[in-house]
Structures are given as structure tokens and as C-alpha cells.
Amino acid sequence: xxxxxxxxxxxxxxxxxxxxxxxxxxxxxxxxxxxxxxxxxxxxxxxxxxxxxxxxxxxxxxxxxxxxxxxxxxxxxxxxxxxxxxxx
Amino acid sequence: xxxxxxxxxxxxxxxxxxxxxxxxxxxxxxxxxxxxxxxxxxxxxxxxxxxxxxxxxxxxxxxxxxxxxxxxxxxxxxxxxxxxxxxxxxxxxxxxxxxxxxxxxxxxxxxxxxxxxxxxxxxxxxxxxxxxxxxxxxxxxxxxxxxxxxxxxxxxxxxxxxxxxxxxxxxxxxxxxxxxxxxxxxxxxxxxxxxxxxxxxxxxxxxxxxxxxxxxxxxxxxxxxxxxxxxxxxxxxxxxxxxxxxxxxxxxxxxxxxxxxxxxxxxxxxxxxxxxxxxxxxxxxxxxxxxxxxxxxxxxxxxxxxxxxxxxxxxxxxxxxxxxxxxxxxxxxxxxxxxxxxxxxxxxxxxxxxxxxxxxxxxxxxxxxxxxxxxxxxxxxxxxxxxxxxxxxxxxxxxxxxxxxxxxxxxxxxxxxxxxxxxxxxxxxxxxxxxxxxxxxxxxxxxxxxxxxxxxxxxxxxxxxxxxxxxxxxxxxxxxxxxxxxxxxxxxxxxxxxxxxxxxxxxxxxxxxxxxxxxxxxxxxxxxxxxxxxxxxxxxxxxxxxxxxxxxxxxxxxxxxxxxx
Numbered sequence: 001x002x003x004x005x006x007x008x009x010x011x012x013x014x015x016x017x018x019x020x021x022x023x024x025x026x027x028x029x030x031x032x033x034x035x036x037x038x039x040x041x042x043x044x045x046x047x048x049x050x051x052x053x054x055x056x057x058x059x060x061x062x063x064x065x066x067x068x069x070x071x072x073x074x075x076x077x078x079x080x081x082x083x084x085x086x087x088x
Numbered sequence: 089x090x091x092x093x094x095x096x097x098x099x100x101x102x103x104x105x106x107x108x109x110x111x112x113x114x115x116x117x118x119x120x121x122x123x124x125x126x127x128x129x130x131x132x133x134x135x136x137x138x139x140x141x142x143x144x145x146x147x148x149x150x151x152x153x154x155x156x157x158x159x160x161x162x163x164x165x166x167x168x169x170x171x172x173x174x175x176x177x178x179x180x181x182x183x184x185x186x187x188x189x190x191x192x193x194x195x196x197x198x199x200x201x202x203x204x205x206x207x208x209x210x211x212x213x214x215x216x217x218x219x220x221x222x223x224x225x226x227x228x229x230x231x232x233x234x235x236x237x238x239x240x241x242x243x244x245x246x247x248x249x250x251x252x253x254x255x256x257x258x259x260x261x262x263x264x265x266x267x268x269x270x271x272x273x274x275x276x277x278x279x280x281x282x283x284x285x286x287x288x289x290x291x292x293x294x295x296x297x298x299x300x301x302x303x304x305x306x307x308x309x310x311x312x313x314x315x316x317x318x319x320x321x322x323x324x325x326x327x328x329x330x331x332x333x334x335x336x337x338x339x340x341x342x343x344x345x346x347x348x349x350x351x352x353x354x355x356x357x358x359x360x361x362x363x364x365x366x367x368x369x370x371x372x373x374x375x376x377x378x379x380x381x382x383x384x385x386x387x388x389x390x391x392x393x394x395x396x397x398x399x400x401x402x403x404x405x406x407x408x409x410x411x412x413x414x415x416x417x418x419x420x421x422x423x424x425x426x427x428x429x430x431x432x433x434x435x436x437x438x439x440x441x442x443x444x445x446x447x448x449x450x451x452x453x454x455x456x457x458x459x460x461x462x463x464x465x466x467x468x469x470x471x472x473x474x475x476x477x478x479x480x481x482x483x484x485x486x487x488x489x490x491x492x493x494x495x496x497x498x499x500x501x502x503x504x505x506x507x508x509x510x511x512x513x514x515x516x517x518x519x520x521x522x523x524x525x526x527x528x529x530x531x532x533x534x535x536x537x538x539x540x541x542x543x544x545x546x547x548x549x550x551x552x553x554x555x556x557x558x559x560x561x562x563x564x565x566x567x568x569x570x571x572x573x574x575x576x577x578x579x580x581x582x583x584x585x586x587x588x589x590x591x592x593x594x595x596x597x598x599x600x601x602x603x604x605x606x607x608x609x610x611x612x613x614x615x616x617x618x619x620x621x622x623x624x625x626x627x628x629x630x631x632x633x634x635x636x637x638x639x640x641x642x643x644x645x646x647x648x649x650x651x652x653x
Contacts, residue, residue, distance in 0.1 A: 013231055018223050025224060063404035069228040069248060 002031060003058045004077045007045045010070040011037070016045060018068060023049055026064055027056040042072055048079060105272035107235030107265045108137035111199070114242030116142055120170050122161060122522050124154035128174025129214060130201030133266035146522060146551065149543040151178050153515040155185020156541070159194050160479060160519030164499050164527075166317055168195040168249045169519065175201045176214030179260075180221065184509060186256045187225040191506025192338065193315055195254035197245055198222070204264035205233060218260050227255030233262070236270040253402040254315060287416045287423065295397045295414035296429035302371035304437045305331045306394075308354070310383075311338025311505065312376020312420065314498025316401055319343075321421035322375060329431050331373065332441040334362040336383045338505045339376065341495030349438065351445050355383040356641045357487040360448040363647040365441050369394045376400060376420060379409040380506075389646035399423050450492065457608050461485065461560050461631050462492045464611055465532065468558065469493035471615055472528045476500055477520050479529060479555075481513035481537030484566040487637045489532050511540025517555040518547055528556070528619065535561040535588050545598040548624040556618050557600075557626045559591055562633040570636045574651070575643070595626035606630035 005023075009015055016035070023030055032048035051058070058076060066074050105113070111134050115123065124146045127135045138145055148154045151173040158169030169189075173182050179200040189196040202208065203215040219229050228248050230241050245257040286292075299305060313322050319342045326333055326343060333343045334354040343350045352359030354366055366372065372394040377383065384390040387409060395413040398406045403417035416423050454460040465488050469476050474496045480486045480503040495501045502520060504512040517531035538559055548555055565583040572580050595602035601621055605614045606629070618627045639650040 014219055014223060014229060017220070018229075021223055060404070060408050063408075067253075067402070067404050 002048055002050045002079050004079050005047045005049060005062065005065060006075040006077070007047065007065055007071060008042045008073040009045065009068070010072065011043045012070055015043075015070055019045055019065065019071070020047070022064060022068065023047060023061065026061050027052045028061055103272050104269040106133065106137065106267060106269050107232075107238055107261070108133035108267070110235060110238040110270075110272070111242070111261065111266065112137045112141045112143065114239050115170065117239075118242060118246040119167065122146060123170040123172050124148055124157040124161070124519070125172030126151050126154055126174070126178060128176075128178045128201060130175035130203060130263045131172065131178070131199075131261070131266075132174075132201070133263060134172065134199070134201070134261070144522075145172075146518070146547070148515070148518075149546050150541065151181035152184050152511065153518070153541050153544045153547070155182045155196070155198060156188060156509070156512050156515035157519035157522070158196055159185060159189045159192075160502050160516035161523045162189075162194050162196060162254075162519075163314075163502055164477070164520050164523035168197050168246055170197045170199065172199045173201070174214065175203055175218070176216045178214075179216060179218040183221060183225070184507075186222055186258070188504055188507045188509045188512065189256040190225040190227070192311065192504070193254050194256070195249040196256035197249055198226075198256055198258045200258065200260050201266075202231070202260045202262040205262045206264070208262065219258065222258050225256065226258045229258040229260070231260045231262070232265050234270075235265050235268040238265075239273070286418045286426070291414060291416060292423070292426050295416060296427055298371055298395055298397060298414055299329065299331075299373070299427070299429040300432055302395075302432050303434065304369045305329075305371040305373060305432060305434065306365050306369040306391075307331045307333040307343075308366065308372050308374045308377055309333055309335040309339035309342045310375065310377025311336060311498070312378075312400055312402075313339060313342040314376075316376065316420040318376070318421040318424060319498060321424035325424045325427060329429065330434065330438060331432070332365055332438060334358070334366060336377050336380065336505075337490055337503060338501075339498070340490060340501045341498040342376075344497075345493075345495045348442065351441055353490055355385065355647065357491060357637055357639070358383075358641075358647070359445070359450075359491070360639055360650055361441065361445040363641070363650060364444060366391050366394075367646070367648040371395050371397065374398045374400075374412075375424070378405045384409075385641045385645055385647040389648070456632075458632055459606060459608055459611060459629050461629070461635065462488050464615075464629065465489055465558075466492040466494070467611065468530060468615055468618070469495070472530065472619060475526065475528045477502065477524070477527045477529045479513050479516035479520055479531045480504070481531070481533035482508045482510045483534045483537055484562075484570065484635070484637050485532050485534045485537075485560045487567075488560075491637075510537040513537055514541050514544045514548075514555070514557065517557070518544060518553055521553050521555060529554075530556045530558055530618075532558045532560070534566060535559065535563060535585055535591070536565045538591070542594070545595060545600060545624075549599040553624055554622060555624050556621060557595075557624070558618070559626060559628045560631050561588065561591065561628060562631050562635065563588055564633050566633070566635075567637070569633075573636070574640070591628045592626060595628075600624045600626050602626040602628065604628040604630065
């Protein structure tokens with residue numbers, strides 16, 4: 001199962017690195033990355049992720065990402081794409 | 089150049105301040121009275137600005153000790169501990185201490201020098217990507233690129249380090265930034281802590297209903313109680329509900345360990361009474377704990393019949409490993425105070441737990457004439473009284489301290505729990521004594537651990553730190569030896585420390601008082617001498633190399649299946 005996390009965060013040095021590193025360390029593979037800046041406001045990082053093993057829960061990952069300083073919102077979506085889904 | 093240089097037309101323009109002076113001012117404004125550090129090239133401007141400050145700087149002999157001492161200082165005081173190092177190897181030497189603080193949720197400010205900004209990224213002398221290296225082990229990090237940002241950055245760093253779930257914050261200071269001047273201005277922003285919202289009244293009432301309906305509840309206490317300084321609220325909750333309690337390694341002391349309802353530490357080296365109570369419980373009230381594997385054993389066999397109330401300041405810990413029937417995230421003391429259930433009808437359960445605690449109490453009547461470490465440690469903690477603080481290293485001795493010492497408060501037990509850092513003991517003892525000079529601080533260490541930061545004996549002498557070091561010497565890496573004996577078919581590999589130095593002589597060469605014992609009949613007099621010492625002292629104790637830590641839950645096993653001697 002692939003999920004997309006849309007993460008709204010305050011732009012700061014190292015912020016993107018910290019978020020991607022956290023996702024990887026919590027046992028999820030980053031399959032796709034997109035980033036947009038919305039003028040003066042927060043940036044949005046969209047990560048498509050899949051769990052590396054069955055014990056990893058996306059809701060747990062979301063809570064860890066929400067906790068990162070500078071993150072203002074995390075939106076979670078299930079996605080189905082022949083390019084992103086891995087064979088089980 | 090002076091740190092603070094008024095311009096000739098001072099009446100018309102603000103005075104200039106260097107970045108370094110701003111760092112010192114910001115630390116003073118944050119209430120810092122002590123920092124632990126070691127100078128070097130990139131951080132030199134800050135060291136140039138320190139003399140004359142109200143801040144006391146403690147010069148250690150290795151930057152790792154600076155971070156570990158600051159960590160212990162923070163655990164005892166509740167304030168952020170501060171450590172200071174130069175760039176490159178100075179910063180990388182802080183990494184273990186920063187990771188230690190991260191794993192145990194300790195508020196720490198790690199300040200590092202950095203090469204000047206034009207040289208960053210050019211592989212300059214003593215340049216290292218400190219920010220990148222510490223990303224996974226910090227709550228947040230700053231690279232300051234404009235001296236004028238220093239007041240706000242430091243205010244924000246201190247607020248972050250100490251709020252919510254505390255943790256380490258890195259501030260990397262390029263040398264040109266600390267040397268630059270800017271118009272001095274007081275920080276007028278609001279970097280104050282935000283209060284955590286309370287759970288809903290409906291969830292509070294749901295939790296109270298679970299408590300009232302329970303027949304075999306257990307209070308599972310973790311390090312979060314001490315971190316939140318919520319032990320008064322916890323004790324009040326326990327007193328009005330009379331629920332039996334168990335604690336993790338870091339939760340020890342939240343309920344006094346000699347309380348009649350306290351069953352001991354749970355988990356891998358926990359008491360049989362604690363582990364069986366949890367296993368048989370129908371309600372687990374998890375307070376500031378995180379279902380760590382050392383505490384739970386095989387997770388799917390942990391408290392198999394229990395509903396879970398989980399109280400924690402960090403919402404991301406709740407239901408991370410075990411689903412909570414009543415998740416209560418927020419201010420721990422406020423939540424505990426809000427929980428006012430009718431006392432559950434658990435008289436029989438309480439009696440069962442107390443009977444088991446007596447039946448399975450530790451036996452101090454060991455055979456032979458050698459020193460029995462558990463009995464020694466128990467005696468030291470009891471005779472030292474309520475001023476006792478144990479600063480532990482890592483190994484068998486660490487578990488014996490947790491099992492056998494008496495703790496009256498969480499701050500009395502300083503132990504590297506999450507990271508398990510050998511070498512923590514002496515720097516932690518230093519930090520604790522700078523935090524509470526009137527306490528009786530005893531570092532308990534082993535012959536493996538003490539060598540990792542033995543150079544800090546020099547720091548004890550430099551500052552006349554009256555640390556009492558109890559060195560349990562079995563000439564082995566004892567915990568590794570025990571595991572090789574039990575789980576690797578006695579295939580002993582690289583655990584024999586046959587070539588240890590004469591530790592008492594080594595300590596004396598640094599200037600400490602030191603002595604050695606190896607017989608049981610020497611113990612009483614040795615404890616007298618240890619506790620009476622006015623300056624730093626090392627008590628070197630030779631113990632049986634074959635002594636193991638019992639009981640033990642084997643890896644992958646249920647906490648109900650404990651091995652005994």
C-alpha cells in the first residue's frame with residue numbers, strides 16, 4: 001500500500017532533510033517527492049511512501065511527522081498507482 | 089577588540105555587540121549558570137567573550153564528557169543543560185552525548201563552533217557537517233548565519249529544548265558570525281513554551297470508568313513522569329486509588345522504591361513480582377512510558393489481558409506499539425489530577441501483589457566471603473539517605489543499582505537508559521554535583537565503563553568535585569560475558585579485561601583519595617569512609633567475575649518466563 005503525505009512546514013535550513021530522514025528512519029521508503037512553495041507562507045512537501053515491513057503503520061508515521069518543529073499540518077492519502085505500488 | 093564597543097556617537101545609534109557577546113548574553117538571559125565545554129579554533133570568539141560573565145564554565149577533558157555532564161545537570165535541575173565545543177572533532181565528540189539526551193528526552197543545548205561561512209562546504213580545516221550529522225538525534229537545529237539572529241535563535245532553542253517532550257537542540261556558530269558586530273538589542277520576541285491541550289472530558293471520564301471497573305489494575309510508570317516533574321501528581325493519584333505500581337528503569341523513584349505498593353522494576357531484569365503483576369493485570373495505566381522492548385519483553389505477550397490507559401506528553405508515543413483504550417496526551421500532572429475515579433475494589437489484588445513481592449523478594453544472603461555487589465549497593469543507598477543520587481555507568485552494575493538501590497525521587501537515579509552509554513557515570517556525577525552541590529552523589533561504574541571517560545578524574549580534582557565513585561571490578565565486560573555464557577554457548581569473545589590497571593593507584597595519581605576492598609567484612613568500614621570523604625574518592629571493589637544479574641527475561645521471551653540463578 002502506498003500513501004502520500006502532504007506536509008506543510010515552515011521553510012528553514014535543513015527542514016526537508018529532517019523530514020525525509022525521519023520518514024526513512026521510521027521504516028518507510030520514499031518513492032516519490034514533490035515540493036511546492038506557496039509564496040511567503042509555508043512550503044508543502046509531498047512524499048509518496050511505502051512501508052518496508054508489515055509492522056509499520058502510516059498513522060504512527062504521521063504523528064511523528066506532525067511532531068517535527070516547523071510542521072504545521074500533515075495530510076494523508078492512500079494512492080494507487082501501477083508505477084508506485086510494489087509487488088507483494 | 090572588545091566584545092562590546094560603543095560607537096563614538098552612542099547617543100544617536102545603538103551600541104554594537106559581537107556575535108560572541110550576544111551568545112553569552114543570550115545564555116545569561118536563558119538563566120544558564122553553568123556550561124560544560126572545551127575550547128578550540130572555531131569557537132574561540134565565544135571563549136573570548138566568556139570571562140567576566142556570570143556563567144560558570146566547567147572545562148572537561150573530552151567533549152563527550154561535556155555533553156554527558158550537561159545531560160545529568162539537566163536531569164537533576166529540570167533546566168536545559170548546555171555544552172560547548174569547537175568545530176570538527178570537537179563537535180563529533182559531542183555526538184554520543186547528544187544522542188544520549190535524545191534517547192532519554194533530556195533538554196540539552198549543544199553549541200558548536202563552525203568554520204567561517206565562506207569556507208563552509210569546502211572541506212576546510214576542522215569543518216564537518218555538524219548540522220547534518222546530528223539531524224537524526226536532535227529535536228531541532230540551527231546554523232546561525234547572521235549575528236543579529238543570535239538572541240532570537242537562543243531564545244527559541246531553549247524554549248524548544250524544554251517544552252513538550254524535551255530533547256537536544258543544536259546551535260552551530262560559524263566563526264565569522266561570532267566575530268561580526270551588530271547593533272545590540274534585547275530579544276523582545278515570545279519564544280515561550282506553549283501549553284499542551286488537555287484530553288477531552290469524555291476521554292478523562294472513559295479512563296475513570298476503566299479504573300473503577302478494573303479488578304487487577306497496575307500503574308506502569310516511565311521516565312516521562314520525572315521529565316514532566318509530575319511525581320507529586322502521580323503519588324497523589326496512587327494514594328487515592330491504591331493501585332500497585334511498577335516502574336521502568338527511568339521511572340524508578342517516581343513512587344519511592346520503598347513504598348508498600350511499589351512492586352519494583354519491570355522487564356528484562358525486573359522483579360518477578362512486577363512482571364507477574366503486569367502479566368496478570370486487566371488494566372495497565374501507562375504513565376510516561378513507551379512500551380520499550382526492555383520493559384515489555386515479547387510485546388504480544390505483554391499484559392495480554394489488560395486494557396490500556398496511556399498518559400503521555402508526547403501524542404506520538406500513544407498507540408505506537410500497543411493500542412490505547414484511553415489515550416490521554418497532554419500535561420501529565422494536569423491529567424493525573426483530573427483523574428478522580430472512585431477507588432476500585434482491589435483489596436484482594438493488592439494483597440496478592442504484596443504477598444508476591446515478599447515471597448519473591450531479593451535474597452542478599454550470598455555464599456562466600458567476597459563482596460556481594462547487590463548488598464553493597466543497597467547498603468550505600470540506604471545509608472546515604474534522601475540526599476543520595478546514583479549516577480550509573482552501563483552494564484551489570486547498572487542493573488544491580490536499579491534492582492537494589494533505594495530511590496526517593498526520579499532525579500536520584502541518573503542512568504543512560506535509551507542509548508546505554510558506557511562512560512556516562514563520571515561525567516553524570518560531575519553534572520549532578522554542579523546541579524545539587526549538597527547531594528551525596530555516587531557514581532557506580534564497572535571496570536569496562538570507567539575507562540571510557542576516566543580522564544574526567546582530572547575534572548574532579550580541578551573543581552574539587554566531591555564525587556564518590558564505586559568501581560565494581562570483575563575484570564570482565566560483565567554483561568557481555570553473561571550473555572555469552574547464557575545465549576552463545578559460553579563462547580567468550582573479547583570480554584576478558586585481565587590487563588586492567590591498578591585503579592586505586594591510577595585514581596591517586598590524578599589526586600583522588602582511593603582504596604581497594606575485596607572481602608565482605610571490609611564493606612561496613614568502606615562505606616563509612618566513602619560517605620565521610622569530603623573530596624572526590626574512589627572505592628575500588630573486586631567482585632566475583634562469574635556473578636550474574638538475576639532474574640533475567642531471555643531475548644524474545646515473555647516477561648512471565650524469567651530465568652533465575
